[in-house]
Amino acid sequence: MPISDKLLSMLVCPTCRKSLAYDIDKTFLICDNCRVKYDVIDDIPVLLADDARKLDD
Numbered sequence: 049m050p051i052s053d054k055l056l057s058m059l060v061c062p063t064c065r066k067s068l069a070y071d072i073d074k075t076f077l078i079c080d081n082c083r084v085k086y087d088v089i090d091d092i093p094v095l096l097a098d099d100a101r102k103l104d105d
């Protein structure tokens with residue numbers, strides 16, 4: 049089950065504390081501010097700054 053909109057609205061980027069958005073396939077959460085993405089594993093977002101990956105990769 050995907051993360052609900054309500055939960056998603058409470059999630060913030062661990063680096064900049066801004067809100068996150070799903071990518072189109074709902075496999076990542078994206079921070080537009082930092083230009084990074086976070087994995088979503090088994091519907092649990094991995095919001096660790098160390099695990100952030102650059103969007104441009």
Ligand SMILES: [Zn+2]
Binds near residue numbers: 061065079082
């Ligand atoms: Zn950020």
